[in-house]
Amino acid sequence: MIDHAAVERWLAAYVAAWKSYDREAIAALFADDVTVRYHPYDEPIRGRDAVVESWFGAGEGAPSTDAEGTYDANYHPVAIDGDLAVAVGVSTYTDPAVVYDNCFLVRFDADGRCREFTEWYIERPGPEA
Numbered sequence: 001m002i003d004h005a006a007v008e009r010w011l012a013a014y015v016a017a018w019k020s021y022d023r024e025a026i027a028a029l030f031a032d033d034v035t036v037r038y039h040p041y042d043e044p045i046r047g048r049d050a051v052v053e054s055w056f057g058a059g060e061g062a063p064s065t066d067a068e069g070t071y072d073a074n075y076h077p078v079a080i081d082g083d084l085a086v087a088v089g090v091s092t093y094t095d096p097a098v099v100y101d102n103c104f105l106v107r108f109d110a111d112g113r114c115r116e117f118t119e120w121y122i123e124r125p126g127p128e129a
Contacts, residue, residue: 002108007077007085010112015073018055021065026052031115038119070095075102083108091121099124 010029017025027048030036035044036051045054057065075089084107091100100121107116 002080002083002085002112004077004080006108006112007080007087007106010106010108010114011075011077011087011089015075018066018071018073019068021055021068023052026055029114030117031109031111031113034113034115034117036117040118040120066093067095073102075104090124 013025014029017029030048030051032048033046034048034051035046036054037044038054045051055065071091071093073089073091075087077085077087079086084105087102087104087106089102089104091102093099100123103120105116105118106114109115
């Protein structure tokens with residue numbers, strides 16, 4: 001069972017790890033047997049080591065790394081049921097300027113580490129849309 005405050009701490013650590021690209025900070029977020037999908041239709045990335053490498057653009061389905069200082073994010077939990085949390089938020093990039101609205105499904109283990117992660121995101125339309 002996970003609570004709101006624990007999910008908020010995990011999300012803050014997720015953003016901090018993303019900003020630092022510190023391998024130990026990234027690894028600390030995830031259980032050994034984690035599965036991660038950066039899109040809900042992706043084949044999952046399996047295992048902590050593979051997920052850490054994916055943050056550096058390695059492996060099939062991995063996102064590219066982001067240049068330091070060109071992004072920020074703010075996510076917060078909106079629903080929690082047992083070990084499953086739903087979080088939403090915004091990822092903002094400055095070069096090029098783009099904003100994404102995000103939704104995460106995060107399932108936690110008994111130690112508060114993520115054991116399943118699925119992300120949805122969509123680019124926010126600009127003023128010309």
